[in-house]
Amino acid sequence: MRMQLLHLYWNEFRKRRKKTSLITFAIAWGALSLLLLMSFGRGLSNAGSVSFKGLGSTIIMVSRGQTSKPYQGLPRARRINIHMEDLELLKRQIPGIALISPEANNSHSISYRNKESNRSINGVYPCFAEMRNQIPEAGGRFINDLDQENARRVAFIGWSVARELFGDTNPVGKEIRIEQTPFTVIGVMKKKQQSSTYQGPDMETVYIPFSTFCQIDFQRFLDRIHIRPADPKDALFMENQVRRVLGRKYRFADDDPNAVNFWNTIRDYETGAKIFKGIEIFLSIIGALTLLIGAVGVTNLMYAIVKERTREIGIKMALGARRRHIIMQFFLETLYIFSKGTLWGTLIAFNIVSLVNLVPVGYEDFGIKTYLLRPIFSFDILIVFLVVLCVLVFVSGIFPALRASRQNPIEALRYE
Amino acid sequence: MIEFRNISKVYKMGEVEFVALKGVFISVQKGDFISIMGPSGSGKSTLMNIIGCLDTPSEGSYYLDGENVSGLTFDQLSTIRNRKVGFVFQNFNLLPYASAYENIELPMLFNGKKNVERKARVNELLEMVGLTPWAKHRPTEMSGGQQQRVAIARALAMDPPIILADEPTGNLDSRSGHEIMEIFSQLWENGRTILMVTHDPAIAAFSKSTIRLLDGTVQANGTAH
Numbered sequence: 001m002r003m004q005l006l007h008l009y010w011n012e013f014r015k016r017r018k019k020t021s022l023i024t025f026a027i028a029w030g031a032l033s034l035l036l037l038m039s040f041g042r043g044l045s046n047a048g049s050v051s052f053k054g055l056g057s058t059i060i061m062v063s064r065g066q067t068s069k070p071y072q073g074l075p076r077a078r079r080i081n082i083h084m085e086d087l088e089l090l091k092r093q094i095p096g097i098a099l100i101s102p103e104a105n106n107s108h109s110i111s112y113r114n115k116e117s118n119r120s121i122n123g124v125y126p127c128f129a130e131m132r133n134q135i136p137e138a139g140g141r142f143i144n145d146l147d148q149e150n151a152r153r154v155a156f157i158g159w160s161v162a163r164e165l166f167g168d169t170n171p172v173g174k175e176i177r178i179e180q181t182p183f184t185v186i187g188v189m190k191k192k193q194q195s196s197t198y199q200g201p202d203m204e205t206v207y208i209p210f211s212t213f214c215q216i217d218f219q220r221f222l223d224r225i226h227i228r229p230a231d232p233k234d235a236l237f238m239e240n241q242v243r244r245v246l247g248r249k250y251r252f253a254d255d256d257p258n259a260v261n262f263w264n265t266i267r268d269y270e271t272g273a274k275i276f277k278g279i280e281i282f283l284s285i286i287g288a289l290t291l292l293i294g295a296v297g298v299t300n301l302m303y304a305i306v307k308e309r310t311r312e313i314g315i316k317m318a319l320g321a322r323r324r325h326i327i328m329q330f331f332l333e334t335l336y337i338f339s340k341g342t343l344w345g346t347l348i349a350f351n352i353v354s355l356v357n358l359v360p361v362g363y364e365d366f367g368i369k370t371y372l373l374r375p376i377f378s379f380d381i382l383i384v385f386l387v388v389l390c391v392l393v394f395v396s397g398i399f400p401a402l403r404a405s406r407q408n409p410i411e412a413l414r415y416e
Numbered sequence: 417m418i419e420f421r422n423i424s425k426v427y428k429m430g431e432v433e434f435v436a437l438k439g440v441f442i443s444v445q446k447g448d449f450i451s452i453m454g455p456s457g458s459g460k461s462t463l464m465n466i467i468g469c470l471d472t473p474s475e476g477s478y479y480l481d482g483e484n485v486s487g488l489t490f491d492q493l494s495t496i497r498n499r500k501v502g503f504v505f506q507n508f509n510l511l512p513y514a515s516a517y518e519n520i521e522l523p524m525l526f527n528g529k530k531n532v533e534r535k536a537r538v539n540e541l542l543e544m545v546g547l548t549p550w551a552k553h554r555p556t557e558m559s560g561g562q563q564q565r566v567a568i569a570r571a572l573a574m575d576p577p578i579i580l581a582d583e584p585t586g587n588l589d590s591r592s593g594h595e596i597m598e599i600f601s602q603l604w605e606n607g608r609t610i611l612m613v614t615h616d617p618a619i620a621a622f623s624k625s626t627i628r629l630l631d632g633t634v635q636a637n638g639t640a641h
Contacts (some may be wrong), residue, residue, distance in 0.1 A: 002525050002528065004518075004521065004534075005525045007524075008513075008518055008522070008525070011513050011514065011518075012514075014612075015513050051462045054593075191529055226492070245456045253574055268526075312507075312511055312512075314510060315509045315510075316511075316522070316526075317470075317494065317497075318497060318503050318509070319497070319498065319503070319522055319523045319526060319570070320490045320494050320495065320498020320523050320526040320527065320574070321494060322490060322494045322495075323490060323494075323527050325526055409471075410465050410470050410471050412504075413470075413509065
């Protein structure tokens with residue numbers, strides 16, 4: 001295509017550009033809607049998955065239960081408790097366990113100087129932190145193997161506990177008392193999003209070595225066993241294995257769902273992720289439909305423009321224009337309208353996303369804010385957007401252009 | 417150069433058929449200057465459109481430069497219109513949003529001639545029709561006579577052997593009309609073949625022979641002057 005021809009086409013378009021301003025606005029609006037809905041949808045999805053991982057990702061939590069059906073002559077409604085020795089049993093009998101930790105907890109008073117409060121004290125293994133995504137703030141650490149081995153009196157505290165007892169001072173190295181026993185604070189948990197809990201959020205909890213816990217608060221049963229399978233895909237299989245092994249020991253049916261309780265975050269996470277992805281896709285489709293309305297408007301306008309310029313098309317044909325010269329002219333006009341509209345739409349969308357992200361959202365806000373105020377404008381969203389756009393440009397541009405090129409030259413020349 | 421063998425053209429308008437041309441035989445030699453005359457509806461325009469490859473005959477065969485044109489595709493016909501034929505219309509048919517220069521340049525753009533070549537040709541043609549100072553002006557800023565001269569320059573852009581003029585003076589006053597006919601005479605003297613539709617015997621007098629049409633058939637074919 002010659003530059004001079006493009007120049008001529010541009011002049012012919014420019015003289016009538018006013019007619020296209022409304023439709024350019026419609027395209028900008030459509031592009032803006034699509035991009036915003038995709039960005040906010042992604043933000044929602046992301047906040048959902050971050051919060052899910054707050055409790056712990058890819059872990060199965062096993063806790064005591066009650067049989068719901070008779071088994072081998074034993075009645076139903078028997079309480080099934082889990083014990084420390086079950087940990088070894090499970091490790092021995094089920095291959096593919098990557099991490100396993102007991103958890104025992106109780107509410108105790110904790111104090112620092114003259115401040116006192118009642119908090120959940122949890123005895124756990126060092127690998128607990130990894131399973132529950134608990135990361136120490138700089139300068140601190142979680143419980144380690146030596147702490148566990150020697151039953152050291154050390155504590156890892158949630159950030160909410162730290163603020164309550166210590167205010168702005170750094171708690172690491174300070175001595176707190178749990179009941180009357182002194183403990184050294186070895187770390188403070190870094191802030192994290194958490195959407196589900198069983199005994200209050202991690203930020204309000206104090207963690208000490210499991211061995212130490214047994215010394216200050218002897219309990220016959222475990223509250224929970226945390227298991228992480230080596231392969232997250234084995235989540236359901238692992239759950240059934242645990243039920244089977246414990247069932248043999250405590251004598252309950254393999255298919256008794258309530259004998260021991262499972263909280264399978266892998267399965268929850270997958271379900272949750274699917275729901276959020278579904279919402280994201282749904283929002284994107286609504287956005288795409290908005291842009292589609294704009295595209296239909298462009299097609300409509302292009303048909304009108306083709307009709308209005310019938311005579312010019314006839315003149316060009318008489319002078320030797322081929323079909324592609326005519327098609328190109330009208331297709332380029334469609335492309336121009338779309339480009340201008342989407343450029344504006346994209347700029348505005350990008351700015352809105354950036355501005356909304358400036359709104360402060362605290363980690364304590366587990367509410368609506370984290371879901372709605374953290375839109376994400378990512379590269380793959382842009383790619384999806386461009387693909388949708390290309391399809392729409394092609395579909396809405398090609399038909400008016402083809403009609404223009406298929407006119408009969410004589411009738412076109414006679415058109416008034 | 418142009419040969420019609422038993423050409424017929426039938427237009428269908430719904431149920432009604434309208435016969436525009438009926439078994440026309442004509443033969444035009446290189447260097448002829450022919451006026452086509454006849455009352456309205458006698459098929460003059462249809463004849464011109466078929467010669468100019470803007471329309472195709474319903475029956476019969478049309479040979480242009482020895483090549484059978486019937487059955488060519490749209491793009492092939494476009495190439496013929498571009499290279500072999502120059503059109504001059506009664507209502508000028510200039511592009512309203514293009515300058516005189518750009519209007520003259522247009523046929524060369526569809527053909528992909530080189531930049532330098534195009535520039536030289538447009539300037540040469542502007543000079544020939546005496547409109548060099550008007551190169552940058554739009555059609556709406558020019559008189560009818562000037563517009564028709566731009567149209568003639570445009571028809572000549574690709575240096576076609578045949579000029580087809582459909583009532584070229586129909587929208588002009590007699591003085592401008594006369595000027596236009598002077599240009600046509602000059603073109604004929606330089607060896608071009610010219611076919612011209614006209615009502616006006618004074619204009620027809622510039623041509624060397626006449627084809628008379630009536631109800632789609634050729635009534636007389638020869639040198640009437």
